[in-house]
Amino acid sequence: MGLAPALVAALYRSACLAELDALKPGNVHAYAAGHRMAVADFVTSAEVSAPPLAAAGARVGARVLGAVAATMEAVGQNTNLGILLLCAPLARAAERATSVAAVLADLDARDSQDVFAAIRRAGPGGLGQAGRHDVAEAAPASLLDAMAEAAPRDAIARAYVTDLADIDAVGLPALAAARAAGLAPTWCTTAVHLAYLAAVEDSHVRRKHGPAVAAAVRAEAEALRAGLDLGAAPVAALLAFDRDLKERGINPGTSADFTVATLFADALRTARAGGHAGLHAGAREGIPAARDNADGT
Template sequence: MTLTRQQIMIAYLGACRAEIEALKPGNVHRFADGHRMTATQFIESAEVSAPLVCEPRTSVGRRILGAVTATREKVGTNTNLGILLLCAPLAKAAESTTTDFRKDLVRTLDDLDADDARDVFAAIRLTNPGGLGSAEEQDVREEPTVSLLEAMGMAADRDMIARQYTTGFADIFTGGLSAWTGAADRGEEDMWPTIFVYLHFLSSFPDSHVGRKHGIDLAEEIRKEAEMIRRTVTDEMNLSRREKVLLAFDKRLKDMDINPGTSADLTVATLFVCNMNFGLHNPDLNG
Protein backbone atom coordinates (compact mmCIF):
# COMPACT_ATOMS: atom_id res chain seq x y z
CA MET A 1 0.00 0.00 0.00
CA THR A 2 1.44 3.35 -1.03
CA LEU A 3 -0.16 6.66 -0.14
CA THR A 4 0.97 10.16 -0.97
CA ARG A 5 2.05 12.52 1.79
CA GLN A 6 -1.19 14.45 1.37
CA GLN A 7 -3.27 11.30 1.75
CA ILE A 8 -1.38 10.28 4.88
CA MET A 9 -1.82 13.75 6.37
CA ILE A 10 -5.57 13.71 5.67
CA ALA A 11 -5.85 10.28 7.29
CA TYR A 12 -3.90 11.47 10.35
CA LEU A 13 -5.88 14.70 10.76
CA GLY A 14 -9.13 12.81 10.27
CA ALA A 15 -8.18 10.36 13.01
CA CYS A 16 -7.24 13.13 15.45
CA ARG A 17 -10.42 15.08 14.79
CA ALA A 18 -12.69 12.03 15.01
CA GLU A 19 -11.16 11.08 18.35
CA ILE A 20 -11.68 14.52 19.86
CA GLU A 21 -15.27 14.62 18.53
CA ALA A 22 -16.15 11.39 20.34
CA LEU A 23 -17.44 11.24 23.92
CA LYS A 24 -14.56 9.37 25.56
CA PRO A 25 -15.10 9.13 29.34
CA GLY A 26 -12.26 10.68 31.33
CA ASN A 27 -10.50 12.11 28.30
CA VAL A 28 -10.73 15.51 26.58
CA HIS A 29 -13.47 15.71 23.94
CA ARG A 30 -15.88 18.22 22.43
CA PHE A 31 -18.50 17.49 25.09
CA ALA A 32 -16.20 18.44 27.96
CA ASP A 33 -12.66 19.69 28.42
CA GLY A 34 -10.58 18.37 31.29
CA HIS A 35 -7.22 17.95 33.01
CA ARG A 36 -6.39 21.60 32.29
CA MET A 37 -6.59 20.99 28.55
CA THR A 38 -9.17 21.86 25.89
CA ALA A 39 -10.47 20.19 22.76
CA THR A 40 -9.19 23.17 20.77
CA GLN A 41 -5.64 22.50 21.97
CA PHE A 42 -5.86 18.94 20.65
CA ILE A 43 -7.08 20.10 17.25
CA GLU A 44 -4.31 22.70 17.07
CA SER A 45 -1.79 20.05 18.10
CA ALA A 46 -2.94 17.78 15.29
CA GLU A 47 -2.66 20.56 12.74
CA VAL A 48 0.87 21.62 13.67
CA SER A 49 2.16 18.07 14.08
CA ALA A 50 0.70 16.63 10.85
CA PRO A 51 3.38 17.94 8.44
CA LEU A 52 6.14 16.57 10.69
CA VAL A 53 4.53 13.19 11.35
CA CYS A 54 4.09 12.80 7.59
CA GLU A 55 7.44 14.24 6.45
CA PRO A 56 8.70 11.92 3.66
CA ARG A 57 12.05 10.14 3.95
CA THR A 58 12.46 11.26 7.56
CA SER A 59 13.30 8.91 10.41
CA VAL A 60 10.64 7.97 12.94
CA GLY A 61 12.62 9.61 15.74
CA ARG A 62 13.02 12.91 13.90
CA ARG A 63 9.29 12.96 13.09
CA ILE A 64 8.38 12.48 16.74
CA LEU A 65 10.85 15.03 18.10
CA GLY A 66 9.88 17.60 15.47
CA ALA A 67 6.16 17.10 16.09
CA VAL A 68 6.57 17.30 19.87
CA THR A 69 8.60 20.50 19.53
CA ALA A 70 6.00 22.09 17.23
CA THR A 71 3.20 21.07 19.59
CA ARG A 72 4.93 22.57 22.63
CA GLU A 73 5.48 25.82 20.75
CA LYS A 74 1.82 25.97 19.75
CA VAL A 75 -0.11 24.87 22.85
CA GLY A 76 2.52 24.82 25.61
CA THR A 77 1.56 21.43 27.06
CA ASN A 78 1.73 17.70 26.36
CA THR A 79 -1.36 16.88 24.33
CA ASN A 80 -0.11 14.24 21.91
CA LEU A 81 3.10 12.39 22.86
CA GLY A 82 1.41 9.00 22.81
CA ILE A 83 -0.35 9.79 19.55
CA LEU A 84 2.96 10.74 17.95
CA LEU A 85 4.78 7.65 19.24
CA LEU A 86 2.11 5.49 17.60
CA CYS A 87 1.37 7.43 14.44
CA ALA A 88 4.91 8.31 13.30
CA PRO A 89 5.90 4.70 12.50
CA LEU A 90 2.50 4.11 10.91
CA ALA A 91 2.97 7.14 8.67
CA LYS A 92 6.46 6.05 7.65
CA ALA A 93 5.27 2.52 6.87
CA ALA A 94 2.52 3.93 4.66
CA GLU A 95 5.19 5.36 2.34
CA SER A 96 6.29 1.85 1.35
CA THR A 97 5.81 0.53 -2.17
CA THR A 98 4.67 -2.98 -1.15
CA THR A 99 1.09 -4.18 -0.77
CA ASP A 100 1.25 -5.48 2.81
CA PHE A 101 0.97 -2.59 5.26
CA ARG A 102 1.49 -4.76 8.33
CA LYS A 103 4.75 -6.16 6.95
CA ASP A 104 5.87 -2.65 6.01
CA LEU A 105 5.17 -1.55 9.57
CA VAL A 106 7.15 -4.42 11.09
CA ARG A 107 10.05 -3.64 8.77
CA THR A 108 9.86 0.03 9.81
CA LEU A 109 9.99 -0.96 13.46
CA ASP A 110 12.87 -3.38 12.90
CA ASP A 111 14.88 -0.61 11.24
CA LEU A 112 14.64 1.73 14.25
CA ASP A 113 18.11 2.51 15.59
CA ALA A 114 19.91 4.36 18.38
CA ASP A 115 19.44 7.70 16.62
CA ASP A 116 15.68 7.13 16.74
CA ALA A 117 16.00 6.31 20.43
CA ARG A 118 17.95 9.52 21.13
CA ASP A 119 15.35 11.64 19.36
CA VAL A 120 12.44 9.93 21.09
CA PHE A 121 14.08 10.16 24.52
CA ALA A 122 14.60 13.89 23.89
CA ALA A 123 10.93 14.23 22.90
CA ILE A 124 9.80 12.46 26.06
CA ARG A 125 12.00 14.68 28.22
CA LEU A 126 10.54 17.73 26.49
CA THR A 127 6.96 16.71 27.27
CA ASN A 128 7.69 15.41 30.79
CA PRO A 129 4.53 13.27 30.79
CA GLY A 130 2.72 12.73 34.07
CA GLY A 131 3.93 9.86 36.22
CA LEU A 132 7.02 9.32 34.07
CA GLY A 133 8.97 7.75 36.91
CA SER A 134 12.31 6.06 36.29
CA ALA A 135 13.61 2.82 34.86
CA GLU A 136 16.49 0.56 35.80
CA GLU A 137 17.61 0.31 32.18
CA GLN A 138 17.50 2.93 29.41
CA ASP A 139 15.97 5.66 31.55
CA VAL A 140 14.79 8.48 29.26
CA ARG A 141 16.67 10.99 31.39
CA GLU A 142 19.91 9.46 30.10
CA GLU A 143 21.30 8.94 26.60
CA PRO A 144 20.18 5.58 25.16
CA THR A 145 22.69 2.87 24.31
CA VAL A 146 20.26 0.64 22.39
CA SER A 147 17.91 0.99 19.43
CA LEU A 148 14.45 2.48 19.89
CA LEU A 149 12.89 -0.94 19.32
CA GLU A 150 15.04 -2.45 22.08
CA ALA A 151 14.23 0.42 24.43
CA MET A 152 10.52 -0.04 23.80
CA GLY A 153 10.91 -3.74 24.47
CA MET A 154 12.27 -2.97 27.94
CA ALA A 155 9.12 -0.95 28.73
CA ALA A 156 6.58 -3.18 26.98
CA ASP A 157 5.45 -4.97 30.15
CA ARG A 158 4.36 -1.72 31.79
CA ASP A 159 3.36 0.53 28.88
CA MET A 160 0.80 -0.25 26.18
CA ILE A 161 2.34 2.12 23.66
CA ALA A 162 5.79 0.54 24.03
CA ARG A 163 4.12 -2.86 23.67
CA GLN A 164 2.86 -1.94 20.21
CA TYR A 165 6.43 -1.54 18.99
CA THR A 166 7.30 -5.08 20.05
CA THR A 167 4.15 -6.74 18.68
CA GLY A 168 3.79 -5.01 15.33
CA PHE A 169 0.89 -2.96 16.76
CA ALA A 170 -1.06 -6.18 17.37
CA ASP A 171 -3.56 -4.59 19.76
CA ILE A 172 -4.52 -2.10 17.08
CA PHE A 173 -4.68 -4.47 14.13
CA THR A 174 -6.68 -7.06 16.06
CA GLY A 175 -8.63 -5.49 18.92
CA GLY A 176 -8.91 -1.87 17.81
CA LEU A 177 -9.84 -2.49 14.20
CA SER A 178 -12.16 -5.34 15.20
CA ALA A 179 -13.98 -3.02 17.59
CA TRP A 180 -14.37 -0.41 14.85
CA THR A 181 -15.55 -2.96 12.27
CA GLY A 182 -17.93 -4.60 14.74
CA ALA A 183 -19.52 -1.25 15.56
CA ALA A 184 -19.83 -0.31 11.89
CA ASP A 185 -21.34 -3.70 11.07
CA ARG A 186 -23.97 -3.15 13.77
CA GLY A 187 -24.93 0.08 12.03
CA GLU A 188 -23.24 2.47 14.46
CA GLU A 189 -22.68 5.88 12.91
CA ASP A 190 -21.02 9.25 13.54
CA MET A 191 -18.93 9.18 16.74
CA TRP A 192 -20.10 5.79 17.96
CA PRO A 193 -17.58 3.49 16.20
CA THR A 194 -14.83 5.68 17.68
CA ILE A 195 -16.40 5.45 21.14
CA PHE A 196 -16.53 1.67 20.91
CA VAL A 197 -12.86 1.56 19.90
CA TYR A 198 -12.01 3.65 22.96
CA LEU A 199 -14.17 1.54 25.26
CA HIS A 200 -12.54 -1.59 23.84
CA PHE A 201 -9.09 -0.41 24.89
CA LEU A 202 -10.26 1.02 28.22
CA SER A 203 -12.06 -2.23 29.13
CA SER A 204 -9.42 -4.65 27.82
CA PHE A 205 -6.29 -3.36 29.59
CA PRO A 206 -5.48 -1.29 32.66
CA ASP A 207 -4.70 2.09 31.09
CA SER A 208 -0.94 2.76 31.22
CA HIS A 209 -1.34 6.48 31.89
CA VAL A 210 -3.75 5.84 34.74
CA GLY A 211 -1.42 3.19 36.12
CA ARG A 212 1.59 5.51 36.09
CA LYS A 213 -0.24 8.32 37.88
CA HIS A 214 -2.58 6.43 40.20
CA GLY A 215 -1.29 2.88 40.48
CA ILE A 216 -2.16 -0.38 38.77
CA ASP A 217 -4.91 -1.29 41.25
CA LEU A 218 -6.96 1.79 40.43
CA ALA A 219 -6.25 1.31 36.72
CA GLU A 220 -7.70 -2.19 37.00
CA GLU A 221 -10.79 -0.87 38.82
CA ILE A 222 -11.36 1.60 35.98
CA ARG A 223 -10.92 -1.20 33.45
CA LYS A 224 -13.63 -3.26 35.15
CA GLU A 225 -16.01 -0.31 35.29
CA ALA A 226 -15.32 0.44 31.63
CA GLU A 227 -16.23 -3.15 30.78
CA MET A 228 -19.64 -2.72 32.40
CA ILE A 229 -20.11 0.66 30.71
CA ARG A 230 -19.24 -0.85 27.31
CA ARG A 231 -21.84 -3.59 27.74
CA THR A 232 -24.48 -1.10 28.89
CA VAL A 233 -23.87 1.23 25.97
CA THR A 234 -23.81 -1.65 23.49
CA ASP A 235 -27.21 -2.89 24.69
CA GLU A 236 -28.77 0.60 24.89
CA MET A 237 -30.14 1.74 21.53
CA ASN A 238 -31.36 5.17 22.64
CA LEU A 239 -28.52 7.59 21.86
CA SER A 240 -29.53 10.18 24.45
CA ARG A 241 -29.49 7.58 27.23
CA ARG A 242 -26.15 6.30 25.95
CA GLU A 243 -24.70 9.80 26.18
CA LYS A 244 -26.07 10.23 29.69
CA VAL A 245 -24.29 7.04 30.83
CA LEU A 246 -21.02 8.11 29.26
CA LEU A 247 -21.19 11.66 30.58
CA ALA A 248 -21.78 10.39 34.12
CA PHE A 249 -18.73 8.11 33.83
CA ASP A 250 -16.78 11.01 32.31
CA LYS A 251 -17.60 13.26 35.27
CA ARG A 252 -16.62 10.62 37.83
CA LEU A 253 -13.26 10.08 36.20
CA LYS A 254 -12.49 13.77 35.79
CA ASP A 255 -13.56 14.52 39.36
CA MET A 256 -10.85 12.04 40.42
CA ASP A 257 -8.36 13.55 37.93
CA ILE A 258 -8.24 10.24 36.06
CA ASN A 259 -7.34 10.56 32.39
CA PRO A 260 -7.17 7.28 30.40
CA GLY A 261 -4.81 8.90 27.91
CA THR A 262 -3.25 5.71 26.60
CA SER A 263 -6.65 4.34 25.56
CA ALA A 264 -7.29 7.59 23.69
CA ASP A 265 -3.87 7.41 21.97
CA LEU A 266 -4.53 3.83 20.85
CA THR A 267 -7.90 4.98 19.53
CA VAL A 268 -6.27 7.64 17.34
CA ALA A 269 -3.81 5.10 15.98
CA THR A 270 -6.63 2.68 15.19
CA LEU A 271 -8.55 5.38 13.33
CA PHE A 272 -5.36 6.36 11.47
CA VAL A 273 -4.86 2.77 10.29
CA CYS A 274 -8.54 2.51 9.41
CA ASN A 275 -8.39 5.70 7.37
CA MET A 276 -5.31 4.54 5.49
CA ASN A 277 -6.60 1.02 4.89
CA PHE A 278 -10.01 2.10 3.67
CA GLY A 279 -9.19 5.66 2.72
CA LEU A 280 -8.73 4.93 -0.98
CA HIS A 281 -12.54 4.65 -1.11
CA ASN A 282 -12.79 8.13 0.41
CA PRO A 283 -12.75 10.92 -2.20
CA ASP A 284 -11.07 13.23 0.32
CA LEU A 285 -7.96 11.03 0.11
CA ASN A 286 -7.75 11.12 -3.66
CA GLY A 287 -5.45 13.64 -5.30
Protein backbone atom coordinates in the same frame (compact mmCIF):
# COMPACT_ATOMS: atom_id res chain seq x y z
CA MET B 1 2.77 2.48 -4.36
CA GLY B 2 2.95 4.33 -1.09
CA LEU B 3 0.72 7.20 -0.08
CA ALA B 4 1.71 10.81 -0.70
CA PRO B 5 2.84 12.67 2.43
CA ALA B 6 0.08 15.25 1.96
CA LEU B 7 -2.55 12.51 2.10
CA VAL B 8 -0.92 10.89 5.11
CA ALA B 9 -0.98 14.27 6.89
CA ALA B 10 -4.62 14.81 5.99
CA LEU B 11 -5.64 11.38 7.25
CA TYR B 12 -3.73 11.93 10.48
CA ARG B 13 -5.48 15.26 11.10
CA SER B 14 -8.79 13.61 10.30
CA ALA B 15 -8.20 10.87 12.85
CA CYS B 16 -7.24 13.38 15.55
CA LEU B 17 -10.32 15.53 14.94
CA ALA B 18 -12.67 12.56 14.74
CA GLU B 19 -11.39 11.36 18.12
CA LEU B 20 -12.13 14.77 19.65
CA ASP B 21 -15.71 14.62 18.37
CA ALA B 22 -16.48 11.40 20.23
CA LEU B 23 -17.62 11.02 23.84
CA LYS B 24 -14.71 9.25 25.50
CA PRO B 25 -15.07 9.00 29.29
CA GLY B 26 -12.25 10.66 31.16
CA ASN B 27 -10.56 12.19 28.11
CA VAL B 28 -10.76 15.42 26.18
CA HIS B 29 -13.86 15.53 23.98
CA ALA B 30 -16.51 17.90 22.70
CA TYR B 31 -19.20 16.96 25.23
CA ALA B 32 -17.85 18.05 28.61
CA ALA B 33 -15.18 20.09 30.36
CA GLY B 34 -12.47 18.61 32.55
CA HIS B 35 -8.92 18.81 33.85
CA ARG B 36 -6.84 21.79 32.72
CA MET B 37 -6.57 21.93 28.91
CA ALA B 38 -8.81 23.13 26.09
CA VAL B 39 -10.16 21.23 23.11
CA ALA B 40 -8.70 23.97 20.95
CA ASP B 41 -5.21 22.97 22.11
CA PHE B 42 -5.75 19.49 20.70
CA VAL B 43 -7.09 20.85 17.42
CA THR B 44 -4.04 23.09 17.11
CA SER B 45 -1.79 20.17 18.03
CA ALA B 46 -3.27 18.07 15.25
CA GLU B 47 -2.71 20.82 12.71
CA VAL B 48 0.89 21.66 13.61
CA SER B 49 2.04 18.08 14.17
CA ALA B 50 0.67 16.73 10.88
CA PRO B 51 3.43 18.04 8.55
CA PRO B 52 6.39 16.63 10.56
CA LEU B 53 4.48 13.42 11.30
CA ALA B 54 4.04 12.91 7.55
CA ALA B 55 7.38 14.40 6.40
CA ALA B 56 8.55 12.80 3.17
CA GLY B 57 11.22 10.16 3.74
CA ALA B 58 11.56 10.86 7.46
CA ARG B 59 12.42 8.09 9.87
CA VAL B 60 10.15 7.23 12.80
CA GLY B 61 12.20 9.10 15.41
CA ALA B 62 12.47 12.25 13.29
CA ARG B 63 8.70 12.25 12.76
CA VAL B 64 8.04 11.95 16.48
CA LEU B 65 10.60 14.57 17.51
CA GLY B 66 9.54 17.05 14.84
CA ALA B 67 5.87 16.69 15.71
CA VAL B 68 6.48 16.99 19.46
CA ALA B 69 8.61 20.10 18.91
CA ALA B 70 5.89 21.69 16.76
CA THR B 71 3.25 20.85 19.34
CA MET B 72 5.21 22.25 22.28
CA GLU B 73 5.96 25.41 20.32
CA ALA B 74 2.28 25.90 19.46
CA VAL B 75 0.48 24.95 22.69
CA GLY B 76 3.23 24.73 25.30
CA GLN B 77 2.18 21.37 26.74
CA ASN B 78 2.10 17.69 25.94
CA THR B 79 -1.12 16.88 24.14
CA ASN B 80 -0.08 14.11 21.78
CA LEU B 81 3.15 12.23 22.59
CA GLY B 82 1.42 8.86 22.77
CA ILE B 83 -0.50 9.55 19.58
CA LEU B 84 2.70 10.44 17.75
CA LEU B 85 4.60 7.40 18.99
CA LEU B 86 1.84 5.16 17.64
CA CYS B 87 1.15 7.05 14.43
CA ALA B 88 4.73 7.63 13.26
CA PRO B 89 5.38 3.97 12.31
CA LEU B 90 1.98 3.87 10.59
CA ALA B 91 2.81 7.00 8.61
CA ARG B 92 6.24 5.75 7.50
CA ALA B 93 4.82 2.36 6.53
CA ALA B 94 2.05 3.98 4.46
CA GLU B 95 4.46 6.26 2.63
CA ARG B 96 6.90 3.46 1.89
CA ALA B 97 4.19 0.91 1.01
CA THR B 98 5.59 -1.55 3.51
CA SER B 99 4.44 -3.16 6.73
CA VAL B 100 4.60 -1.69 10.21
CA ALA B 101 6.66 -4.73 11.19
CA ALA B 102 9.27 -3.83 8.57
CA VAL B 103 9.36 -0.22 9.73
CA LEU B 104 9.86 -1.22 13.37
CA ALA B 105 12.51 -3.78 12.46
CA ASP B 106 14.43 -0.99 10.71
CA LEU B 107 14.64 1.30 13.76
CA ASP B 108 18.20 2.40 14.48
CA ALA B 109 20.23 4.52 16.90
CA ARG B 110 19.02 7.74 15.29
CA ASP B 111 15.42 6.75 15.98
CA SER B 112 16.32 5.96 19.57
CA GLN B 113 18.01 9.33 20.10
CA ASP B 114 15.13 11.25 18.54
CA VAL B 115 12.40 9.39 20.42
CA PHE B 116 14.20 9.83 23.74
CA ALA B 117 14.62 13.54 22.97
CA ALA B 118 10.92 13.80 22.11
CA ILE B 119 9.89 12.14 25.36
CA ARG B 120 12.10 14.48 27.36
CA ARG B 121 10.70 17.48 25.46
CA ALA B 122 7.10 16.44 26.05
CA GLY B 123 7.57 15.45 29.70
CA PRO B 124 4.56 13.07 29.95
CA GLY B 125 2.77 12.97 33.28
CA GLY B 126 3.66 10.27 35.79
CA LEU B 127 6.71 9.05 33.86
CA GLY B 128 8.87 8.50 36.94
CA GLN B 129 12.23 6.71 36.69
CA ALA B 130 13.32 3.40 35.21
CA GLY B 131 16.12 1.12 36.30
CA ARG B 132 17.32 0.68 32.71
CA HIS B 133 16.93 2.94 29.66
CA ASP B 134 15.64 5.87 31.71
CA VAL B 135 14.72 8.72 29.36
CA ALA B 136 16.74 11.15 31.48
CA GLU B 137 19.86 9.27 30.42
CA ALA B 138 21.50 8.83 27.03
CA ALA B 139 19.41 6.92 24.54
CA PRO B 140 20.38 3.27 24.00
CA ALA B 141 21.55 2.06 20.61
CA SER B 142 18.35 0.09 20.17
CA LEU B 143 14.96 1.76 20.63
CA LEU B 144 13.32 -1.65 20.56
CA ASP B 145 15.43 -2.75 23.55
CA ALA B 146 14.20 0.27 25.50
CA MET B 147 10.62 -0.39 24.47
CA ALA B 148 10.91 -4.05 25.45
CA GLU B 149 12.14 -2.99 28.89
CA ALA B 150 9.07 -0.77 29.37
CA ALA B 151 6.57 -3.09 27.66
CA PRO B 152 5.29 -4.87 30.80
CA ARG B 153 4.10 -1.56 32.25
CA ASP B 154 3.37 0.55 29.18
CA ALA B 155 1.03 -0.31 26.29
CA ILE B 156 2.67 2.06 23.82
CA ALA B 157 6.10 0.58 24.49
CA ARG B 158 4.55 -2.87 24.10
CA ALA B 159 3.14 -1.78 20.74
CA TYR B 160 6.68 -1.29 19.43
CA VAL B 161 7.69 -4.86 20.23
CA THR B 162 4.43 -6.45 19.05
CA ASP B 163 4.09 -4.60 15.72
CA LEU B 164 1.16 -2.54 17.09
CA ALA B 165 -0.74 -5.75 17.84
CA ASP B 166 -3.39 -4.10 20.03
CA ILE B 167 -4.62 -2.07 17.06
CA ASP B 168 -5.31 -5.26 15.14
CA ALA B 169 -6.57 -7.23 18.14
CA VAL B 170 -8.71 -4.60 19.86
CA GLY B 171 -9.20 -1.38 17.92
CA LEU B 172 -9.87 -2.41 14.34
CA PRO B 173 -12.27 -5.26 15.26
CA ALA B 174 -14.22 -2.87 17.51
CA LEU B 175 -14.38 -0.32 14.69
CA ALA B 176 -15.54 -2.93 12.19
CA ALA B 177 -18.20 -4.26 14.57
CA ALA B 178 -19.51 -0.76 15.27
CA ARG B 179 -19.77 0.00 11.56
CA ALA B 180 -21.49 -3.34 10.92
CA ALA B 181 -24.03 -2.41 13.59
CA GLY B 182 -24.80 0.78 11.69
CA LEU B 183 -23.43 3.21 14.27
CA ALA B 184 -22.76 6.81 13.29
CA PRO B 185 -19.06 7.68 12.90
CA THR B 186 -18.72 9.41 16.26
CA TRP B 187 -20.28 6.45 18.06
CA CYS B 188 -17.95 4.11 16.18
CA THR B 189 -15.11 6.11 17.69
CA THR B 190 -16.64 5.84 21.15
CA ALA B 191 -16.91 2.08 20.61
CA VAL B 192 -13.20 1.89 19.83
CA HIS B 193 -12.28 3.89 22.91
CA LEU B 194 -14.46 1.76 25.19
CA ALA B 195 -13.00 -1.40 23.67
CA TYR B 196 -9.49 -0.32 24.64
CA LEU B 197 -10.58 0.95 28.05
CA ALA B 198 -12.29 -2.38 28.80
CA ALA B 199 -9.62 -4.67 27.35
CA VAL B 200 -6.28 -3.11 28.32
CA GLU B 201 -5.23 -1.44 31.57
CA ASP B 202 -4.59 2.18 30.64
CA SER B 203 -0.88 2.98 30.93
CA HIS B 204 -1.41 6.65 31.76
CA VAL B 205 -3.72 5.70 34.62
CA ARG B 206 -1.21 3.11 35.79
CA ARG B 207 1.69 5.58 35.77
CA LYS B 208 -0.20 8.21 37.74
CA HIS B 209 -2.36 6.11 40.06
CA GLY B 210 -0.81 2.64 40.18
CA PRO B 211 -1.76 -0.82 38.92
CA ALA B 212 -4.70 -1.32 41.31
CA VAL B 213 -6.50 1.79 40.07
CA ALA B 214 -5.72 0.93 36.44
CA ALA B 215 -7.20 -2.53 36.93
CA ALA B 216 -10.29 -1.08 38.64
CA VAL B 217 -10.89 1.41 35.81
CA ARG B 218 -10.59 -1.36 33.25
CA ALA B 219 -13.16 -3.45 35.15
CA GLU B 220 -15.52 -0.47 35.48
CA ALA B 221 -15.28 0.20 31.75
CA GLU B 222 -15.88 -3.47 30.96
CA ALA B 223 -19.04 -3.52 33.10
CA LEU B 224 -20.31 -0.27 31.61
CA ARG B 225 -19.61 -1.40 28.04
CA ALA B 226 -21.46 -4.67 28.57
CA GLY B 227 -24.67 -2.82 29.46
CA LEU B 228 -24.57 -0.09 26.82
CA ASP B 229 -26.38 0.15 23.51
CA LEU B 230 -24.33 2.67 21.59
CA GLY B 231 -26.99 2.67 18.91
CA ALA B 232 -29.24 4.44 21.40
CA ALA B 233 -26.66 7.21 21.89
CA PRO B 234 -26.28 6.74 25.68
CA VAL B 235 -24.87 10.20 26.36
CA ALA B 236 -26.12 10.39 29.95
CA ALA B 237 -24.55 7.10 31.04
CA LEU B 238 -21.22 7.90 29.43
CA LEU B 239 -21.13 11.42 30.82
CA ALA B 240 -21.80 10.02 34.29
CA PHE B 241 -18.73 7.78 33.96
CA ASP B 242 -16.83 10.72 32.48
CA ARG B 243 -17.64 12.89 35.51
CA ASP B 244 -16.74 10.11 37.92
CA LEU B 245 -13.34 9.58 36.35
CA LYS B 246 -12.55 13.29 36.24
CA GLU B 247 -13.65 13.85 39.83
CA ARG B 248 -11.15 11.14 40.81
CA GLY B 249 -8.48 12.80 38.69
CA ILE B 250 -8.31 9.77 36.40
CA ASN B 251 -7.47 10.36 32.76
CA PRO B 252 -7.22 7.28 30.49
CA GLY B 253 -5.03 9.04 27.96
CA THR B 254 -3.43 5.92 26.51
CA SER B 255 -6.83 4.58 25.46
CA ALA B 256 -7.41 7.85 23.62
CA ASP B 257 -3.98 7.57 21.96
CA PHE B 258 -4.81 4.09 20.67
CA THR B 259 -8.20 5.32 19.48
CA VAL B 260 -6.57 7.95 17.26
CA ALA B 261 -4.04 5.40 16.00
CA THR B 262 -6.82 2.96 15.17
CA LEU B 263 -8.74 5.55 13.14
CA PHE B 264 -5.51 6.54 11.39
CA ALA B 265 -4.56 2.92 10.65
CA ASP B 266 -8.02 2.22 9.23
CA ALA B 267 -7.94 5.32 7.02
CA LEU B 268 -4.45 4.49 5.73
CA ARG B 269 -5.46 0.94 4.88
CA THR B 270 -8.54 2.16 3.07
CA ALA B 271 -6.50 4.69 1.11
CA ARG B 272 -3.82 2.14 0.22
CA ALA B 273 -6.55 -0.19 -1.02
CA GLY B 274 -7.80 2.57 -3.31
CA GLY B 275 -10.90 3.41 -1.29
CA HIS B 276 -12.27 6.66 0.11
CA ALA B 277 -10.75 7.34 3.51
CA GLY B 278 -13.45 9.71 4.74
CA LEU B 279 -11.63 12.91 5.71
CA HIS B 280 -13.00 14.74 8.73
CA ALA B 281 -14.89 17.86 7.77
CA GLY B 282 -15.59 19.38 11.16
CA ALA B 283 -18.09 18.66 13.91
CA ARG B 284 -20.90 16.39 12.85
CA GLU B 285 -24.59 16.87 13.43
CA GLY B 286 -25.58 16.34 17.05
CA ILE B 287 -22.11 16.96 18.49
CA PRO B 288 -21.88 19.94 20.84
CA ALA B 289 -19.34 22.64 20.19
CA ALA B 290 -15.96 21.96 21.73
CA ARG B 291 -15.54 23.49 25.16
CA ASP B 292 -12.65 23.73 27.59
CA ASN B 293 -11.46 20.26 28.44
CA ALA B 294 -8.26 18.44 29.11
CA ASP B 295 -6.25 15.33 28.73
CA GLY B 296 -2.60 14.50 29.27
CA THR B 297 -0.99 11.92 27.17
